[in-house]
Structure formats: structure tokens, C-alpha cells
Amino acid sequence: MQTANGNYDATRYERPSVTVDVVIFTLISQQLHVLLVQRRHWPFEGLWAIPGGFINMDESLEDAARRELEEETGVRDVYLEQLYTFGAVGRDPRTRVISVAYIALVRDDQQQLRVSDESTDVQWFPVRTLPDALAFDHDQVLAYALGRLRSKLEYTTLAFQLLPEVFSILELKHIYEQILDEKLDKGNFYRKIKEADLLEETPLMREGRGRPTRLWRFRQDRATDKQFVFRWREDRIDK
Amino acid sequence: MQTANGNYDATRYERPSVTVDVVIFTLISQQLHVLLVQRRHWPFEGLWAIPGGFINMDESLEDAARRELEEETGVRDVYLEQLYTFGAVGRDPRTRVISVAYIALVRDDQQQLRVSDESTDVQWFPVRTLPDALAFDHDQVLAYALGRLRSKLEYTTLAFQLLPEVFSILELKHIYEQILDEKLDKGNFYRKIKEADLLEETPLMREGRGRPTRLWRFRQDRATDKQFVFRWREDRIDK
DNA sequence: TCAATAGTGTCTTTGAGACACTATCCG
């Protein structure tokens, strides 16, 4: 018992294993992708899985998530947020495993992928074309993560974690469209994002085929203190 | 590693303890209350704590939450929802403890409180007058639970879990006011709740000092399939 | 009758959504 009695004995109870799993999202050429590792060993040998691993006794859950992420995939410097804890009996055939799942958002850029000796491969998958079967209950974990991501976009500045340092407003709109999976009106998007006063104009422009576009920077200061509600639909709610 | 290698050995890693803690809310005479237990033993002997305890190897997290809740407090038949997992190093002086926290909502009614041998007392506290110090990091857990509860009220039918079978619309309004901690307009509340079509009229009336009031029942069917967005303010968002 | 509580109606303001318009580049 956490409310234990005086003669508490830490070894009295059999203990489950605790892991952290990290669902990592990024944008690659404007498409939302998720990072998976291919398992080298039993169980689920050869299947793709969400990266993760056992926690150490002297690190917090979030530290464990960062460490595992780097060890298994080489990805660093991510935005991390706890998602949910999965603890069904039998979700891991080896032993009882409680898994604390995290969402990570990274800027595409040049994350240097690395394969650990636990895996045969590490790869970004577009969320629209995921492998058919995933190891463990990772299909559920992934679905849950996607749902949460979509829902949080509408009322947080999470999407900015996926963008490079400077970006155009229409690029930002494109991300929202990707993740929400619906078309947004250009004019309304401009209005809404300007009103929110979350962006800072830079002197930079980017040239393309038509009219050059202004580049903006995300105002870090507003990010945390001011909540950003970006709600075009009221019916997409994270259960 | 969850992505373990072929010669995985379940005993290779030292394992943390895993507990579930349950923050239980109810309404008592229209005030929001939370249930705490007073610890009989070290550590934090004599301090109030959120009820909880170690999970068994053969039960899911939610099952564990229900079991602990009943064992420690006698409370049953609750609405349960996972809140967050707390895992800071040193949050429990005995050993490394990962705690999966749940929120529970119960109808006041006649929950028969019971004191387990782990505790010297079990008591409902109004959320506005909580004990100064709580055991472990339970003040944080509780604050987090309250934040979540407030936020979810605005876009779910959670509040109905706190109400008796039949109730008046103004009672419902009162709950919202309690939990959101702001006054709501009577007319607007009537409009909004009627439009949502979540209530079913009963033939019952309740007499009081002035005009008698109609009693309503919550339409279970609408509860799950239809999302209820009850948003008067956009700025109260659960981080 | 009045005090007390329940419940309705209505005006104003805000903001989302649709969509047409203007701007600036290249060729």
C-alpha cells in the first residue's frame, strides 16, 4: 500500500516492470510522420514498434523517455508530453508490463537516425500508411496518440513544435490541415492567426513560383502564458 | 527493454513499485468535496492522503483503482478516468514508486465510508478548505485533478456523474458554478442545456419556498454518442 | 398583497465561415 503500515517491506509485493514508450511525430515534406523501430527479437520479432524501454530507478519518467528515445533512435531535443499509461494484463507476453506512453514532437530537420542493437531498422512512417500490424498493443497506443495530437492542436500551440525556426503562414495552415485532416479557409486562417498575436514578423521572404512569401517566427513568450484556442470545429474532442 | 533481446530476463532490471491513487470527488450540499484518508503509519504518519495502493500482478490499472477505492474507503460504483502518472524520483521515501492517478466521480448519496487498517480516518473535505499539508506529492496530484475536472466539464457530460437520479436545471447550474468557480447566467444556462437535448423531463416537481421546480433526468443514451460542449469561456484550459 | 424562487424572451455583440477581391512575382 502506498498508505503502507509501519512494517512495510518493499519486497513484499511482486512488482510489474515499468517502461516508457514514446510516440514521435514530425513533418516530412509537409506530411505527418511517426517514428517506428523494427524489433530484432522475440516477442513480435520483425514487427514494427513504438520505441521505448525500461525505466531506471534513479530517473524520472520524462528523463527515461528522453534517454530511451536517444538510445533507440538517436532523436534528441524534443517536445515531450505524457500521453497515457497502458497497463492491461497480458499486453506483454514476457511479464507484467506497465507502460507510460509519451508523445514527442520534433522538427523534421536533420535528426540523425540511429539503429540500436535491439532493432533491425528505424524508420519514419507517414501516418496515413502505417504498417498493418504493430508489436504489443502499439496500434492502440498510436491511435490514441494521434487522437490526442489532433485534439490538442485546437487549443494549444503544439503545432509550432513541428515547424522550423521561420515559416510562412500558409505552411502553418498546411500543418493544421494535415493533422486535422480537413481543408481550412485561407482568409479565416490569416485572420485567426493574426488575432492570436503569436507570431513575430521577420524581415525574411521566401521566393517561389508566384508572389514571395513573408516568413514569421513563433513568439515563445506568448506560447506558455497565453492559451491559444484555434477551434474551427467543436466536435473533435479527445475522449 | 520493451524491445528486448532474445535472452530477456525479467529479473535483470530492478523494478519500481506501482501504485494507483484515486482522487474522488462528490457534491455534498452543493459543494464539491474530495475524499482523503489519514495515514496511520510512517511515512507521513497522521497526514491526509489520497487513497490508493499497490497493484496486483493480475489486475488491470482500472481494476486496481476500483479495488483500492473500495478496500480503503468503502466507496463503490464510481465513474473512473485515468488522470496522470506521477513518477518523480524520491516522491516516496520508502522506495521508488510510480503512481498512476485516477479521478473518480461519485453521487453523494449514501456512500458508506469505511476506515481500513491503514488509516485512522476517512473524510470528505470541501475543495475550498483542504488540509494544509498532504502526504507525498498529493497536493500536486489533487491540484492537477481539480484542473482537469474543471476543464473537462466544459466539453463533456462529466458533471452529470455527480448528480442524483433526478435534479432541477438550476441545481445543475449550481454544480457548474461550483466547479468552474464563476457565476453563470440563468437564462443562458437554460437555453444551452435545453438545446443540447441531454435531459429528459420527468413528471416530478420539487416544492420549496417559491415556485416549485421541475425535475429532470439525464439521458444516458445521448451521453456517450453526443459530445457536449458547454463552453462559456475559452481560456480555462487543461494544460 | 409581497417575497421568493422558477423559468422565458429578446436585443446586442462577437466571431466563424464563405468567398470575392487585390498584390506581386515570373515568364
Add this chain to the structure above:
DNA sequence: CGGATAGTGTCTCAAAGACACTATTGA
């Protein structure tokens, strides 16, 4: 000039909020 992309203006409609009004009871 026209095609392509960037960015603005404006109308409409629905819903939130403020608030005044009516209804029904007991004393």
C-alpha cells in the same frame, strides 16, 4: 499580358452574453 502563389476585405449567420420580463408557489 496570364498563370501562379500570397495576402486582404467584407457579408452573412449563428451563438454567447446581458438583462428584462413573466410564472407560480406560500405566507
